[in-house]
Amino acid sequence: MSESTELPPELEAPPEEVKAELADDMHIATGTREPILEAAGVTMQFGGLRALNEVTMSLKEGEVIGLIGPNGAGKTTFFNCLTGLYTPTSGAVTLRGKPMPQDPSRVTEAGVARTFQNIRLFPSMTAMENVLVGRHVRMKQGPVSSLLHGPRFRRSEAEARDRAEKLLAFVGLTRFSEELARNLPYGDQRRLEIARALATDPSVLLLDEPTAGMNAQETEATRQLIFAIRDLGVSVVVIEHDTKFIFTLCDRVLVLVQGELLVEGTPDEVRGDPRVVEAYLGAPPEEIEAQLHTTEGES
Amino acid sequence: MSTTIDPPVATTAPPVQHTGRFGAVLNAVAPFAKIGMIVGGVLSVLGAFLPWVTFVLNEGAYPERASLNMFVEPFGVSGFRLHITLLGIAAIVIALLTVPAKHRIVRGLGIGVAAVALLNGIWITVEGGGLGAITAADGTIAFGAIVALIGGLVTVLAATSGGLEARPEWEWELPWWVEWILLLVIFALVLLLVAEVLTSGGQGGVVNPYAGVVFLSLLAALSGALSALSASGLLTWVGVVSERHRVFSVVVLLLCALALPFTGAGTEYWMTVASNIGVYAATAIGLNIVVGLAGLLDLGYVAFLGIGAFTAANLSGAAASAVGIHLPFLLVMVISAVVAGIFGAIVGSPTLRVRGDYLAIVTLAFGEIFVRSAQNNIAGLTGGANAIPNIPPVGVGGFQFNDSITIGALRLPSGVMYYVAIVLLVAFVMLVFGNLKNSRLGRAWIAIREDEDAASAMGIRTGPIKILAFLIGAMLAGLAGAFFAHKTAVVAYDSFRFLESVTLLAAVILGGMGTIPGAVLGASILFVLPEKLREFADYRLLLFGLALILIMRFRPQGIIADKHRKAELADDDPEDVAREGPGALPTEVK
């Protein structure tokens, strides 16, 4: 797994001026390091299956948390509980101390955006239109104004388009802005989904396996992109299988196994934890250990 | 994103290797593609000049001197034989020229020839009592239909074997005034064409048994010509130009529509037909919001047209109305729209709970409830089986909308004012659709159609927004209904049956989902056809079904494709896969 840090131009990290402009536009309060998204004892029961058992998480402002665990551990279910898609059987989710609404659209409005493990773009809309849909909650444009296309309408459209252009530049998709989402290469579809989520001006972004199916270069580009998103002041939770990716990206890592929160800590703590080595993937400990430690010293 | 294809490159593309079921045949023919196209064209023209009928049909001479006595006036070719001649000559000329997408263009022309020949051949055979009518049964020779059909098929085969190129994308930009003049000419031609199509074959009925087939034949010829034009990329280019001069185009199109009474279609009869088309076009556009944009299947939509019509009838001062008050027409329209809208919201509210097929069943039930209620004269509002007759015409001052108008020496037929009113109404409905589609609300509808869960994850309140689609769609139908009541002067429950809902839905799908011209075109085709095909009235449903199957097979995106839908469905089109074969050039650089 040799990897070049030389990225092709279209995969390079977002340009500084775009980052600065976006940070200006989104003006997310940062620096307080207060907990922003908290889940306390979240349990999700599907009939006889307990997909989540008393999972607790606290995301601080400006933090990047990694969520790892084998397939079927309940990671996606946890995201669905956070975003109102599922109502937890018990436990509480709060955003800045207030209870999280139990409706995906209101969750987004409150400032939590997400991407999906199986890409869920609007396939026959253009990349630009996909991002514009992301602006939906922040646009001041009622039905009447939509009908009349007056000056206020045009202003709000122009603003939304301007922001969408910046976001497409931010994820490096400017050249595809008029292309239909379904025609985009796989990796770019994932990046477009991120741009669309960012368009909702989130303070928290939940990424479900953002590098699934990507090659080494694209994965590296995504890592850079998530750093850039954190720099905008957005707090991030990332689900990923690729432990190396998680350990070099996140401030804190949560390990979920069969719905239980097994270990929580800094990448170094988690990497060294024998329980993780033992439980994760269920492979012989030495092998996993070897795999986990290859990542040390690199970044 | 797109590149213009240099003509020389496109025509020197390497020979195509055909695969698929007919691959072997096509590969065998391929070396003779050019000569084949020419032969096909010559056969077509020859066929047009041969006699088509060995004897005179039962209801008198088949139009355009198709029987043996055509030799009396061999150069007086007109009607379908003129169409075949023109298509055939065009095929020969294009085959000889060096133009991009030549094979695709010629194939379109060939399809036109074959369709016209087949249609008229079948008609003559059926009416003339068997194949003898188009062959040599009674000792005389009439091979016209057969020769022209073979000519058309040879053309199609040869053109296809030559390899179908990608549609070129032209990027010409002319000075603005040249483009204006061009658009003016094109739209004027469209107007004349519309008038020609509308009146072709004349009024259907007992007196004119050939109306239907003459009309269908013209449609077949036109679809051949249009598919050739579309293959050349010129149609797309005209679209781009008119998009560049959007306001100008809209104004000119509106003026053209208003100019229809001054053409051959300017009689009371055709004005009435055009007004009816307008009513259904407006309704279809409303339905297009629900089905085309928001992706919600509504099988009872015509009920909203009915609600609008009955509301207007009751407020018209007609003797049979239950309310017995007479309000100004514009106010009546608004009230009808609001009432229909309220019902729309009610019918739409199950969308909060049910999706897909279940919703379709709810709407179906609503449509049925409406018809049954109206049939039983519910609350005395619908007149039941007696309908609400004698609805007074719309009047402004002393002037009644169904009067004829005399401007100087020009006398416009009665019904013209209704026609003008419906043109304005359709224009308004189009504006509503277009503006909504390109707004936050329209994008939300499309997003819901594409992926409802992802839409709600983007902060879209899917429930209210879906209800809004029903509400607005129903309001537009209600507007059309109010107009309908006054125009036809009688509102009866049986104008709003399930069949009508299906026809409207078919109009939307046929024309192209999510597009405005598509809904208008679809409504025009589906509501002119029964007018023309009186003698086929029993087969109306069969014809619809056939047309829909053909469209879904060969052009699933509808006649006028939404750019989104087009791309969505293109992959399933076997042609497009073939087009991406080795001989083809990409039209888009990704």
Ligand SMILES: Nc1ncnc2c1ncn2[C@@H]1O[C@H](COP(=O)(O)OP(=O)(O)O)[C@@H](O)[C@H]1O
């Ligand atoms: N809606 C649901 N109904 C029933 N079981 C579910 C549902 N969603 C997830 N599960 C189950 O919960 C478990 C965790 O799934 P998931 O959260 O997708 O795992 P991960 O994302 O960690 O791979 C799996 O056993 C899955 O089958």
Ligand SMILES: [Mg+2]
């Ligand atoms: Mg998952």
